[in-house]
Amino acid sequence: MLTPKRILPNFYKGDNRLKVLDQRYLPRWIVLLIDVFLVVLSMVLVYLIILGTPIKFRDFISVPAQGGFILAVNILFFFVFKTYSGIIRHSTFTDILKLALSALFTCVSLIGFNFLFAAIQGDRIFLTTSLLIYMLVSFTVMLLFRIAVKESYQFLRNTAAGKVKKRVAIVGVDDQTISLGKALTTESNMPFVLVGFLTEIFDSKRFKILGKPVIPIKDSFSETISKMDLDGILLISEGMNGKRKNQIIEDCIENNIEIFNVPNLESWNKKEDIHHHIKPLDIEDLLDRSPITIDNEMIELDLHDKVIMVTGGAGSIGSEIVRQVAGFEPKQLVILDQAESALHDLEIYLSQNHPKLNFITELADISNMYRMGLLFNKYDFDVIYHAAAYKHVPLIERNPHEAIYVNILGTVNLAILSASYEIKKFVMVSTDKAVNPTNVMGASKRVAEMYVQSLQNEKGVNTKFITTRFGNVLGSSGSVIPHFRKQISQGGPVTVTHKEIIRYFMTIPEACQLVLQAGTMGNGGEIYVFDMGKPVKILDLAEKMIRLSGLEPYEDIDIKITGLRPGEKLYEELLNDSSTSLPTHHPKIMISKTPVGKFEDLKKDVKQIIKMATRGKNDEVVQLLKDMVPEFISENSEFEVLDKPKMEELVKEKIK
Structure with a gap:
C-alpha cells in the first residue's frame, strides 16, 4: 500500500x-x-x-x-x-x-x-x-x-550544477559561422548563449540571423565589444588573416573577454558532441604566420611504395613525421626509438587510425652499431628520416658524454650504414642551436651536421645526405608552452629565465611538412633552413598565456625571472656568420652554405671525442667539441673556463 x-x-x-x-x-x-x-x-x-x-x-x-x-x-x-x-x-x-x-x-x-x-x-x-x-x-x-x-x-x-551559460558572439557572417550559430541555438546542452554575430559587412542592426542580431563593427572591434555584455567570442580562425586574428585577440584580452577557437566545420568529428570542438584559444593559434603549402606530388614520388625508417619515431617530431609519411602509403614504415612506452602508444595509434599501413616498431639504440647493422641488413631502406637526438640543453650540459653517444655516434652509425647500403636519401633533423652554439647540445648537433656534409663529398657515396634546421616547435616535449600551461594551472608562478630572451617558434606539423618537402629538394650536402617567422619574446608569451586563461599577470599569476640556464642564450640564430643563405623554389625554405672540413680530419676528431666520452672525461669532451666547432663559446656554463685561452687570443689580436 x-x-x-x-x-x-x-x-x-x-x-x-x-x-x-x-x-x-x-x-x-x-x-x-x-x-x-x-x-x-x-x-x-x-x-x-x-x-x-x-x-x-x-x-x-x-x-x-x-x-x-x-x-x-x-x-x-x-x-x-x-x-x-x-x-x-x-x-x-x-x-x-x-x-x-x-x-x-x-x-x-x-x-x-x-x-x-x-x-x-x-x-x-x-x-x-x-x-x-x-x-x-x-x-x-x-x-x-x-x-x-x-x-x-x-x-x-x-x-x-552551478553552471551559468556564457554569453558569446560569433565573429563573421558566412556559411560556417551561421552553421555554428545554428548548433549553439539548437543544442540545449551547450554552455553558451548566443548573443549575436559581429561583422563589418552590414552597417545596420536591422538584420537578424537565427533570430539573433547582426551587430555591425563600425569604429573598432574593441569599442564594439566593450559596449556589449559578453563573456566570450567564438572565432573560426582557419583561413583568417593573421594580422586581423591577432588584433581581435588583443582587443578581447584588453576587454577581459574569453576567446574560443572553432575549427572549420568540415573537419569536425561528427561522432563527438559539438561543444568538444569549441575550445579556449591556444597560444599556438597566435602565431602570425601564413599557412604552409607543400608539393604533395613531389613528396609522394619520394615516399609512395618505399621502405622508410624514422629514427626517434616516438618523439614529438619523429611521431609527427610518421603520421605524415603514413598518408603517402609507403611500402613499409619502420619506426625506431629507445623509449618503449612512447613507441607502444604510437603503435596503438597507428593500428587504430591507419589500419592499412604496413608498419613495424623497432626498440633500439642508434649508438649501438651492431644493432643498427642488423636492421639495415633486415630491411631494404629507401629513405631515412633521422630525428633521434638528445635535445634538453641544461640536462645535456651536465652530461656531455650522452650527447656524444646519441647526437654524434648515433648519427655516425646511421650515416656510415646509409652510405654502405646505398640508401637513396638520409634526411637529418637538426636545430638552430647548432648555429654559433653556446651549449654542448648545440655543438654536438653541429658536429653531426658537419659529419654528414663532409661524408657527402667522399668518393663512392651515392646517398643524398640532407640536413634540415629549424627552431623551437610548439607543443613538443619540454617545450616552453606546455611548461607555462602547467604552471598557470597550478596557480603560478610562471618562470621565465630572462626578460629579453626571444625564440623562433613553429608548430610540429609545420616543421614536419617542411622536413618532408626539403627531403624532396636536396641533391646532397645541403643544410635547409626554415623560415620561422618573427621571433617571439618569451616574457610576452607568458603574459599573453596568462591573459588567455582569464587571469591577470603579476596579480592573479606572478611571473618570476629565474636567470639563464646553463648553456642558454638570449637569441637563437638559424645561420652563422660564415654562412650564405640561398633561396629555393619554396618560399619557406632556404639553403645555408656553410663550409666544412675534410672528412678524414673530421673522422679522426669524431673517433677521439667518442673515446673520451666512453671514459667519462667531460672537460676533455667539451674541449674537443670546441676544437671541432671553433664558434662554440659556452654561456652561463661551468665550461666557460675552457674558453679563456681563446678569449685571451682574441683580445691580443684586437690590441695588435
Missing part, C-alpha cells in the same frame, strides 16, 4: 532537496497517458473556441461521442508513429515530426471518413472546421509541453 512515507523518499533525499534531476526516464505508457490527457484538453479548447462562434457542431451523434471517436483515431496514430517512444526531456526534431504526422493523419483520416459517411448516409458526423482547429491545437499543446519539459530540465540541471 502506498503511504506518504513510501512516496516522499522518491521526491526528497534526506537533505530536503527535491530529486527532480535524479528521476529515471518515464515509462512509455505514462508518456502515452500524458499525450491522451493533452489531446482531451485540446478537444475541450476546440469546443470552447467554437462555442463562442455562430458555427454549430454536427448533431448526427452527440459531441462527447464525437470526442471519443476522435480520441480513438488519434491514439491509433500515436501507436502507428510511436510518438511515446521519445524521451520528453531530450526531445529532438524527429520526435516533433512524429507528433506532427500523428496530428495530420488523424485530421486527414477523420475528414476522409466524414465525407465517405456523408456519401453513404447523406449527412456528416464531424464539423470540418472543428477537425482542422483540433489538428492545430493538439499539435501545438503537445509541442509546447515537450519544449517546456526540455527547457525546465535543462535549466534545473544547469542550476544544480
Whole structure:
C-alpha cells in the first residue's frame, strides 16, 4: 500500500532537496497517458473556441461521442508513429515530426471518413472546421509541453550544477559561422548563449540571423565589444588573416573577454558532441604566420611504395613525421626509438587510425652499431628520416658524454650504414642551436651536421645526405608552452629565465611538412633552413598565456625571472656568420652554405671525442667539441673556463 512515507523518499533525499534531476526516464505508457490527457484538453479548447462562434457542431451523434471517436483515431496514430517512444526531456526534431504526422493523419483520416459517411448516409458526423482547429491545437499543446519539459530540465540541471551559460558572439557572417550559430541555438546542452554575430559587412542592426542580431563593427572591434555584455567570442580562425586574428585577440584580452577557437566545420568529428570542438584559444593559434603549402606530388614520388625508417619515431617530431609519411602509403614504415612506452602508444595509434599501413616498431639504440647493422641488413631502406637526438640543453650540459653517444655516434652509425647500403636519401633533423652554439647540445648537433656534409663529398657515396634546421616547435616535449600551461594551472608562478630572451617558434606539423618537402629538394650536402617567422619574446608569451586563461599577470599569476640556464642564450640564430643563405623554389625554405672540413680530419676528431666520452672525461669532451666547432663559446656554463685561452687570443689580436 502506498503511504506518504513510501512516496516522499522518491521526491526528497534526506537533505530536503527535491530529486527532480535524479528521476529515471518515464515509462512509455505514462508518456502515452500524458499525450491522451493533452489531446482531451485540446478537444475541450476546440469546443470552447467554437462555442463562442455562430458555427454549430454536427448533431448526427452527440459531441462527447464525437470526442471519443476522435480520441480513438488519434491514439491509433500515436501507436502507428510511436510518438511515446521519445524521451520528453531530450526531445529532438524527429520526435516533433512524429507528433506532427500523428496530428495530420488523424485530421486527414477523420475528414476522409466524414465525407465517405456523408456519401453513404447523406449527412456528416464531424464539423470540418472543428477537425482542422483540433489538428492545430493538439499539435501545438503537445509541442509546447515537450519544449517546456526540455527547457525546465535543462535549466534545473544547469542550476544544480552551478553552471551559468556564457554569453558569446560569433565573429563573421558566412556559411560556417551561421552553421555554428545554428548548433549553439539548437543544442540545449551547450554552455553558451548566443548573443549575436559581429561583422563589418552590414552597417545596420536591422538584420537578424537565427533570430539573433547582426551587430555591425563600425569604429573598432574593441569599442564594439566593450559596449556589449559578453563573456566570450567564438572565432573560426582557419583561413583568417593573421594580422586581423591577432588584433581581435588583443582587443578581447584588453576587454577581459574569453576567446574560443572553432575549427572549420568540415573537419569536425561528427561522432563527438559539438561543444568538444569549441575550445579556449591556444597560444599556438597566435602565431602570425601564413599557412604552409607543400608539393604533395613531389613528396609522394619520394615516399609512395618505399621502405622508410624514422629514427626517434616516438618523439614529438619523429611521431609527427610518421603520421605524415603514413598518408603517402609507403611500402613499409619502420619506426625506431629507445623509449618503449612512447613507441607502444604510437603503435596503438597507428593500428587504430591507419589500419592499412604496413608498419613495424623497432626498440633500439642508434649508438649501438651492431644493432643498427642488423636492421639495415633486415630491411631494404629507401629513405631515412633521422630525428633521434638528445635535445634538453641544461640536462645535456651536465652530461656531455650522452650527447656524444646519441647526437654524434648515433648519427655516425646511421650515416656510415646509409652510405654502405646505398640508401637513396638520409634526411637529418637538426636545430638552430647548432648555429654559433653556446651549449654542448648545440655543438654536438653541429658536429653531426658537419659529419654528414663532409661524408657527402667522399668518393663512392651515392646517398643524398640532407640536413634540415629549424627552431623551437610548439607543443613538443619540454617545450616552453606546455611548461607555462602547467604552471598557470597550478596557480603560478610562471618562470621565465630572462626578460629579453626571444625564440623562433613553429608548430610540429609545420616543421614536419617542411622536413618532408626539403627531403624532396636536396641533391646532397645541403643544410635547409626554415623560415620561422618573427621571433617571439618569451616574457610576452607568458603574459599573453596568462591573459588567455582569464587571469591577470603579476596579480592573479606572478611571473618570476629565474636567470639563464646553463648553456642558454638570449637569441637563437638559424645561420652563422660564415654562412650564405640561398633561396629555393619554396618560399619557406632556404639553403645555408656553410663550409666544412675534410672528412678524414673530421673522422679522426669524431673517433677521439667518442673515446673520451666512453671514459667519462667531460672537460676533455667539451674541449674537443670546441676544437671541432671553433664558434662554440659556452654561456652561463661551468665550461666557460675552457674558453679563456681563446678569449685571451682574441683580445691580443684586437690590441695588435
